Amino acid sequence: MSNSVNLALIGASGVVGRKILKVLEKKKISIDNFYPIGNSSVGSEVFLNNEKYIISDLDSFDRSKINIAIFSAGSKVARKYAQSFVDENIYVIDMSSEFRYQENIPLVIPEINNESIENLKNPSLISNPNCSVSQLLLAIYPIHSQLKINFINVATYQAVSGTGKDAISELENQLSGLEDINVYPKRIAGNVIPHCDDFLENDFTKEEMKIAWETQKILDPKIPVQSTCVRVPVMNGHSEAVFCRTEKETSKEEIHSILENIKGVKLFDNPQKNEYPTPFEHANNTEEVFVGRIRVQRINSENWISMWIVADNVYGKGAALNCVQILESLIIKNKL
Numbered sequence: 001m002s003n004s005v006n007l008a009l010i011g012a013s014g015v016v017g018r019k020i021l022k023v024l025e026k027k028k029i030s031i032d033n034f035y036p037i038g039n040s041s042v043g044s045e046v047f048l049n050n051e052k053y054i055i056s057d058l059d060s061f062d063r064s065k066i067n068i069a070i071f072s073a074g075s076k077v078a079r080k081y082a083q084s085f086v087d088e089n090i091y092v093i094d095m096s097s098e099f100r101y102q103e104n105i106p107l108v109i110p111e112i113n114n115e116s117i118e119n120l121k122n123p124s125l126i127s128n129p130n131c132s133v134s135q136l137l138l139a140i141y142p143i144h145s146q147l148k149i150n151f152i153n154v155a156t157y158q159a160v161s162g163t164g165k166d167a168i169s170e171l172e173n174q175l176s177g178l179e180d181i182n183v184y185p186k187r188i189a190g191n192v193i194p195h196c197d198d199f200l201e202n203d204f205t206k207e208e209m210k211i212a213w214e215t216q217k218i219l220d221p222k223i224p225v226q227s228t229c230v231r232v233p234v235m236n237g238h239s240e241a242v243f244c245r246t247e248k249e250t251s252k253e254e255i256h257s258i259l260e261n262i263k264g265v266k267l268f269d270n271p272q273k274n275e276y277p278t279p280f281e282h283a284n285n286t287e288e289v290f291v292g293r294i295r296v297q298r299i300n301s302e303n304w305i306s307m308w309i310v311a312d313n314v315y316g317k318g319a320a321l322n323c324v325q326i327l328e329s330l331i332i333k334n335k336l
Helices: 015-026 075-087 131-147 165-175 206-218 252-259 320-332
Strands: 006-010 033-038 045-048 051-054 068-071 091-094 125-127 149-158 225-231 238-246 265-267 289-299 302-311
Touching: 006 015, 015 045, 015 320, 033 051, 068 075, 068 320, 075 091, 075 125, 091 320, 131 149, 131 206, 131 238, 131 252, 131 265, 131 289, 131 302, 149 206, 206 225, 252 265, 252 289
Parallel strands: 006 033, 006 068, 068 091, 091 125, 149 225, 265 289
Antiparallel strands: 045 051, 149 238, 238 302, 289 302
């Protein structure tokens, strides 16, 4: 391996792409050569470490210049191009859902299953998990490790930034008085829409099934997962109400003890002082997954934990941060 980092970012001008650039800067990732790539944004500018770069065309880009590519341009682009990059001995980190459910492609949250990267023998495709899944699992994985979670119910309250630039503009337009309804099936301003992604034959949405499929792939294939995903009129920051059953009896004090020293998790749980996480306060270019409203109950002789989780779904663990952490792992493990 060359140990040099020659990186292409496909979708560099998008909502997530721009946040990846910010995380690369903050983490001080040493990049030898950087190439921003796009389709509709070809010729426009992006900046990394105060240097200006011009976005190149994906079809004409010389792939021999790179050894790793981050795809942040959606499933269609990933489906068309990602595997061909791998075939040319280039590592690919894909942000879309296109490859997450293929058994031979690792779905990675470095704090949980970093051995998936360790086990890679050749340049490969690596999937970044769904934004709601990343923040959920970072918070509950330590609990599962000690108390054995055997059922999860989660309701997500997802910001419009998770849909992209057009959704952000639509909410802004509606708040300014325009009746602009194009991205979502109903008005989002002043409303909540229990509909994220397409409905499937089982009446769950694809987003709801993603949470189940990805949780089972990363955490434990035997855990039943039930979810309801709701789009809310919040610009940025996903929130989750989580209700999970554990095999072992526990207490709020024990849950605090488990979570308080977990890197990337920040407890904010003092309801008597109105201290609990909210997206407005805690999802503004923040890295941590914030956890509050922790409650422990015995219901019908079963052990149940309730909690409230908030994270930045674009800059933070939901997207850009986890992607850059995967890149860091590849560098540390001398895969490049």
